[in-house]
Amino acid sequence: MRTCLHVYVHARARVCVCVCVSCFTSAPQATVEQYEIHWAQLSGSTATPVSLVETITTASDNETLLFEMIDSYGDGWNGAYYYIRTSTGESVAEGTFFSGYGATHTIGVSAGATLTLTVSQGSWPSEISWVLKTASGEEILTSGAETFPENRQFRVPGTGISNSENVHIDGEMVQVTLPAGTSAPSGADQILALSRLASGSTSIAVWVALNDFAPPSASPTSIQFQDTDSGIRQIAGVITLGRASDESAISGYKVYFGSSATQKLPPAVLPGLAYKLFVFPQGSSLPSLDGRAPTSEGVHASLDFVRQDFGSPEAFNTGFAIRWTGFLHIATAGTYYFQTFSDGCKVYLHGDVLIDDDVFKTNASWSQGTSVFLEQGAHSLQVDYFFAQAAAAPEGTMVLSYWGTDSSDMWMPVPADKLSHGVNETDWIAYVSVSAQGDPLTVDLASTPVRENATHLLAFGASSTGDSVQFIATPFSDLVLPTAVASNVTFADSDPAIGQYAGPVTFLRGEDEDSITHYLLFWGSSTLAALAVELLLSLLCSFAVLLCAVSYERSNIALHGPGCPRQRLRGTVLYVRADRWVLLRYNNLGFDMDLRLECG
Structure with a gap:
């Protein structure tokens, strides 16, 4: 019998106790008269009920x-x-x-x-x-x-019904919400759940530790930051924090990435699946890997594996086994179909067998397909695989494929961005202790990759019980300085009119253009100073080469080309393909014309 009981404590002082009915009671559900949630006290390895929290009688719609x-x-x-x-x-x-x-x-x-x-x-x-x-x-x-x-x-759509407004039933899951301000009785350090049968007897109880969510109230009063790292999507520099008026309840301050001034980014997932490799002679079925010491361990980006990924050492010829563990992330809830291509494996989802292809094979082959309804979110995944011997299965292959909404209703190997092996629980990017000198406090942020969707830095007061509910935020801009430099600029005027210029401008492109998206051509007052005027886009007569482009902030540009030296084409930028071309819409004799300007 498995046990399943979870307690979730929310920032607004609500406690949610989630019980999986089919897991914590060993009796048939039809004989259950009610479920009970108790405060309990742990003594040794046993929890003893202290007082009743909620009695739940259930029925299914x-x-x-x-x-x-x-x-x-x-x-x-x-x-x-x-x-x-x-x-x-x-x-x-x-x-x-x-x-x-x-x-x-x-x-x-x-x-x-x-x-x-x-x-x-x-x-x-x-x-x-x-x-x-x-x-x-x-x-x-x-x-x-x-x-x-x-x-x-x-x-099946729908939920069950209960006798209590604090109880929500969704299939086999029962959730009891304790109102804000609920106090546990003296000595209670656990929450316990059991089922009471019609005969009066009870099931085996399950319990979970009760952790009081008591975040500190102290938070920094101000935050300042300016990026000094010129790397693309890298930031570094000094973070300046104003101290809280009362720091007695906190040990320091933590700084996180935020997607806005009011929203901290969730903990970053650790990409890929963790694996344990076991090298020893294999039989005709999966061996027991529980308790066995692995030969090596690490992380694989995806479950699209071949034996050569380990370099094919000779020791592998006698056989080996691998266990991958982690999480499958589903963006859209629905029914998903799974299939493996392997030399022999078992796939577990939430601890239950999803695919059983535990057979000896002379060549890798597809398993029988299966399906499961998956909610949005992360689902625990385990894959056990064995490779009998090189002569029997020379390739050594393990592929997990799926079909569903997330794969655009197509069969494909599960992508790497859908797999993880945990989350980074210490995902703050900077920390400073209250014992540090100075007011305001300063902390040097080393070069740090900017997380996706990050636009702000959020600073919290920190203690052993968690981070403060209140926080302070500041936006940041990623300083990116291009390293590619144009050189050998030449121009010879071919327009005889005074104050008018025409002719090609040429230059040598930078050696490494990875750090830039376009080249800009300015009028200048000297070889070192550019005039702060509207950019000019100079084109060769064939319009085949674009010698300069526009900044993304500009929606309108002016073109000047030697093919029409005294005419300026004004238009609206429809699209900028940063590395190759600009699409411009302009008016010609009353008609809208689209002109694609290719980069050189």
Whole structure:
């Protein structure tokens, strides 16, 4: 029996206790009369209830599903059947139809339940299709082009109902919210959950430590920063912080990246999956890796692996195994399909087997596909893989592919940006102790990569119980100085009119243009000083080479070219492709004309 109990403490002093009903009670749910949440005190390895927090009686709203079966030939499903089962294998519904082009079955289920739909092959699998939807027509699943039998997990829409306004039930998860200001009784250091059966007996209890969220109130009074690092998306410099009026409750100040003046960026994820490599002779199935010391460990960017990624040492010829662990990140909730291409593996999602391809192979091959409904967010992932011997499977391959909304409804290996092995819990970029001298305080920020979407620096008071609720913010600008330099500029005027100039301007491009997006051409008062006037874009007569471009802040530009030396083309920049061209729209004899100016 697994146990599952989580306590979430929110900044507004609310406590949420989340209990997975199917995990913490060993009794069949039908015999449960109520669930109970208690304050408890830990003594040794056992928690003893101190006082009752909440009694929960639950019931499930009923939901009606429609299962539409379709046969393109019109002679029924020819031996194909569907089966809907609970996570424990209990049958909810099953059936088929024997003649005609289609039939619809009505199925009553509990709202919020997680179920599995299996569709068997039958004699003519190419003719059959199906749709599972709610009574209101909301589509839950549709048939796919997978090998039979199709195994598809889904979650029934809706939630359960409770006798308490502080209780929210979503499928198997029960959440109890304690109101702000709730005090724990003396001695209580745990929150305990159990189920009470109709017979009066109780289940085995589960508990979790109660941590009081008590952030300090002291925060810095001011913050100043100016970037001195000329690297692209790198910042460095001195951060100046005004001290709090009362620093007795804090140990220092922390500075974080923010996406605005009011929003700190969430902790950065650590990209890739952590792996442990075990080199020892393999048998015909996955070995037990629990408790075994790895030969080496590290991080792989993705689950698109070949044996050569380790350099193919000779020791690998006798076989090896790998365990990858981490998280799969889903941006859009929905049903996702998974398949592996490997020499033998098992894939676990949230500790449950998602793909079981634990077989000995002479060559890597695709596993049977499977599906699961995934909410938005991070999902724990583990992949165990074994490579029997080089002669049997010379490539040594492990690929995890998926199909769903995040992959634009296409099969592809799970991208590296969808995988992580944790978060950076110490993601502040600067820290200064209250014992440091000076008011205001200063801290030198070493060269630091700017995180995506970061626009501000946010400073908090910090203590052992957390960061202050109040904070101070300042925007920052990334100082970027180009290193590429144009040289050997030449120009010879070919326009005889006084005060008018025409002719090509030429120069040598910089050796390394990675740090620049365009070249600017100014009028100058000397070889060292540019006049603060409107930029001129000089073009060769063929309009094939753009010798200078515009800054991104300018929406209008003026063009002057030797092909029309006394005419200025004024227009609006439609698009700037920083490394290659500018698209300009201008008016010619009453008509809008678009001109693409290629960079040289």
